[in-house]
Amino acid sequence: MALSCVCMSADVYVVCLQHALSTEKEEVMGLLIGEIDVDAKAKISAVVMLRRSDKRKDRVEISPEQLTAATIKAEELARTLGQPMRVLGWYHSHPHITVWPSHVDVQTQAMYQMMDQGFVGVIFSVFLEDKITKEQEVQVTCFQSQSRNMEGTPDHYMDRIEIPMRIIPTTCLSQPCLRSMVELPEILLQEEDEVYEATKRLPHLNQLAQLHNNAVYTKSLCHIAEVVQGPLLNALEQRHATNVKRCEELRSEMKHLTQALASLPPAAPHH
Incomplete structure (x- = not known):
């Protein structure tokens, strides 16, 4: 079905x-x-x-x-x-x-x-x-x-x-989703590591080819840091700053409401 x-x-x-x-x-x-x-x-x-x-x-x-x-x-x-x-x-x-x-x-x-x-x-x-x-x-x-x-x-x-x-719609980023999001750069790095280690096992690999592979590997790591890890870190930092600001606003609102509640006259007793 x-x-x-x-x-x-x-x-x-x-x-x-x-x-x-x-x-x-x-x-x-x-x-x-x-x-x-x-x-x-x-x-x-x-x-x-x-x-x-x-x-x-x-x-x-x-x-x-x-x-x-x-x-x-x-x-x-x-x-x-x-x-x-x-x-x-x-x-x-x-x-x-x-x-x-x-x-x-x-x-x-x-x-x-x-x-x-x-x-x-x-x-x-x-x-x-x-x-x-x-x-x-x-x-x-x-x-x-x-x-x-x-x-x-x-x-x-x-x-x-x-x-x-x-x-x-969700009001926040759940812990399971946050963990998955943070794991992405690590997964991409593991993929590059596997490919790089495989090239080392190739037969008859001369020094020039090895230098080329090293350069490609380094370029790939820099690319991950630039287009994935860096923007992800910035996004999480901005989300954290937004959450901190929202918490401050809620504390201020709670303080204001508490003061307003304290200034109210006591309720008349019921007979």
Whole structure:
């Protein structure tokens, strides 16, 4: 049975979008954590970013080890928050291409649904530029897969079902989402480390090639610091400053109300 809709909290949407915008050349992916209610409504409240072992322009995959680790994290969140939580979907990015799932995405989604009929896929299309206005936009779609009969034949093929998606406003950034957001630079650094260490094991690597690899590795680390880690730190510092200012305003308002309450005449006794 298809889901009736997907409700994603705003802080999860921010984390997923930040992850999708972290690289313009390859797809990124992660897992969605939450619960499904009796009305077949998926409520997504946390996210697990995944490290890519294989960087491709048009394809991403989830290893069994990553899925197991995300399941363990969902169980930990369930104990911490005191509510049911499980892995109920996956998301990935489409840089520079349309938001619609490819046939590979539909087949991958169908494979996940064999394990869990409530599993859902979310795609973030990023870095799309309007050729006239030169403005960039972000598109998001939610989908599941279903089997359809080909007319006139006994064969089946997989088709997508578009699932309605709603962004639920949140008043703050939850701790699980904040942890995921802070983990992004570390995940990107781990990916670069893996690639760099792999180049060291290449046979017949001369000194000039090694110097070139060192330079590329250093450039990649500087790029992560410039476009991901630096802006993330600035954003969190601004959020902290805003929260401190808001706390001061609330304390001032509470003091004013307390003084106004103290100046009121005592209430007349009831007979």
